[in-house]
Amino acid sequence: MAKISFHAITKQYPGTSRPAVDAVSFDVAEGSTCMLVGTSGSGKTTLLRMVNRLIEPTSGEIVIDGKNVLQENPIALRRRIGYVIQQVGLFPHLTIAENVRVTAEIAGGWTKQRLDKRVDELLELVGLPPAEYRKRFPRQLSGGQQQRVGLARALATDPAIMLMDEPFGALDAITRERMQNELLRIQRDVQKTILFVSHDIQEAFKLGEQIAVLDQGKLIQLGTPVDLLAQPANDFVRKLVGGDSILRQLEYLPVIDALEQDTVASARGGDVPTFLSDATLLQAMLKLLETNAPALAVQDKDTQQQLGFITLASINREITHAHGHKTERTETAI
Amino acid sequence: MNYLLQPYNYDLSDPASIPNLFLDHLYLVGITMLISLIIALPLGILVARRPRLYLLVITIADLLYTVPALALIAILITITGLSLATAIIPLVIYTQLVLIRNTATAINGIDPLLLEVGKAMGMNPRQVLLRVALPQALPTIIAGVRIATVTTIGIAALAYLAGQSGLGDLIFKNIATTDFDAVVAGGILIALLAVVADLLLLAVQTVLNRGRTSVSLA
């Protein structure tokens, strides 16, 4: 129950020549994760902060579940939207448990028992054993642990929408990756509609079902990671997503993009190993190298029907000609 | 020590007995702190985040603080005579430096990020003030109150010179007659009061400062 629609949303700060966000329109599907990426100054954070009205738009509409947020009471609006930021912003004078429950407390209507139970549930969910962490203070936690609490706090009232502004940007690489995995795990359970600002394209590919690329306040492209790789709207997107990077293409492009029908292998019939259609080129290439087979037979992952063959040559062709053409493709798992 | 141990020095019907002088002293300190806070809190809030104004106000407060208490009381006596005002005005003046500075520091120390986090989770302005801003500012303000109170307890002894009774009476009345026992009793009682007030306010400060770095004892 939480689809977010942007309709020509614009923010122009007084005394600036171009809008920070310029007539951006797109939809975020209910229960999906949409990543906002772009260079600094692209307007991605401004766009995010207009959703819970920490910034008021100059013109345009943001509609959540059919209701224009600009016509809502901002305080009521914010209470049903989770907000997670890079600096975390835990209250230093409150314990971890108090920090988590504060969102529920200010909204009111919770009994003490329900609050206590909810806090324990959430700490458990974000991987902090409640008995150990409940009574601690923020400064006694590492950066990664603090952000787990930040996540728990945002989830406390079970909001349908989460706004996340580079939540893992300040963490070291290993902790960041662990937190990304945690978020994916949690998202599988809670199914929030997430709007997530990131400057890390790797992160965007990993977490996002949709990626919105912004540049100088304008929405340049909206699409799945594969869309962005295979069909970048312009050079900016191609550079941003690393469309030139062979490894990234191998990692994300599906095997069905590199199918061929008539090969030497096809003549040999069933001798070659079979492979499912939702695999990536990289997986296929590794399999080819590993088995030393001349080709792989690709089967549809649902119907088991044989779709074609894949060879090192066909992979090579797909990568060198990746841009420009688009074959019909099935849903891509990342 | 004898003076402190004589039961007749605790006779409540005698206005010059230790308990009565003690209460008089507390009264002087209490009224001073009340007036001081009424002046310093708004002033501190006003000059916070305004560096030029802050520098001006603090420089004036610092110069006033520099004038020795005895000299200030002496000069005031020639103007306002032997009165409560002569005793209270210097005490209030001396608290201003630390109270204004700590209040301004406290306000400056409120993290705007946390105010925004509060706002973003749907706090109304009152909740932001009570749950986010005040808990951050109070420990520093109370630290100032602690220093100001302890200072005031010490200087309030000079109120005797302005004709106001307090523990200073024990010192000034008896030094002329070289009754050192009574003089030292006065000194000990004032020091004791100062230390107790210091520890009490330290406890308050520690409670308010929960979750953050510990406060120093000195």
Added chain:
Amino acid sequence: MNALLDFIADPHNNFMGQSITYLRICAISIMLAIVIGVVLAVAVSRSPVLSFIAVNLSGLLRAIPVIAFLVAVVPFLGIGAPPATVALVILGIPPILLNTYTGIRGIDPATIDAAKGMGMTYWQILTRIQAPLILPIVAAGVRTSAVQIVATATLAAITGAGGYGAYIFDGFNTFNKTAILAGAIPVAVLALIIEVAMGWLERALTPIGIRREAVQSQMVVKQGEVAKA
């Protein structure tokens, strides 16, 4: 105003003599407090236990009201100028000790390391690196001490130390406003001059590169100021 000038000019009041008495007590007390305070700070700075004791003792001493301290030492030291000087020195030590100690501890070990690395001798490190970094902070402590000593020296008149305080107390006893002002005004002016002059010296001693932080550290140290006469 004329009465005041007459009072000062009257040889019977010995204004010059009282001024010299007062200034001498203050000057000697400040000098001794500086020497003892700095030496103690340097001495304890290498030992964690000793510095813990020194810092907390200093803090405690500052929490005790000056007047209480002044009368408390009377039975041990007696009455007159020399005992008052001893009391003033003891009161003057804590701010200098605390600031010197803070200054020494505040020097980034990497700075000293770098100096050693470039081949500076112990003496060169002391004079070229440590002294310029510490001096302004010590000066801030001396400023606090000096102002406090000047103020307390007036109060010391109740223990028979003489000086301007004597005029004030005599004035109180005889209800002589002129005498009161003759004592109070010079003391107030002297305290203000010391405060302003020491503030200027402190800034002058601060290397330009660290000027801002030094002002802040002085603020921090001043926050601990409790003793006030």
